[in-house]
Amino acid sequence: MRRASLIAGLCLLVVSLYVVRESIYLDYYTPIGPGPGFFPLWLGVILAALSITWIAQTLPRSTEPAKFALLPKGPGRVQILALTAALMVFTAALDQIGYRLAMLGFLLFTQRLFGERNLLMILAIPIAGSFGIAYSFESWLGVYLPTASIELLQGLGL
Secondary structure (H helix, E strand, C coil): CHHHHHHHHHHHHHHHHHHHHHHCCCCCEECCEECCCHHHHHHHHHHHHHHHHHHHHHCCCCCCCCCCCCCCCCHHHHHHHHHHHHHHHHHHHHHHHHHHHHHHHHHHHHHHHCCCCCHHHHHHHHHHHHHHHHHHHHHHHCCCCCCCCCHHHHHCCC
């Protein structure tokens, strides 16, 4: 487990250094205030500091060899694989049935996968996370999320 954590910390460090390097080419400050390079530069610096902290905490402190497992054993493995499959199905279904129905199905599935038992939550979270988010994006932000390409669903406004 330590090896996976160390690799993740190193990957984040590489990403943070890339962000810092690319943000240097942008204007840090403009006559009207912080420029486009200000925010990514500081995010990259903070991410680098956190990555270094993570790596330092992950380094082995004992002489015992660390056991490495890519996936946990038991129900955790099933949940990780099922969630990965659900994300792939969601991505594939997004263009066909649109954001609202794809996200509704994804959230319903993941709630059952992780053991939600409260019927109110099983219904409220997927409806708010699919139809509510789509409504918020479209009406408040003017950003339209993917709609269905199937004519029947288009006729229903999905």
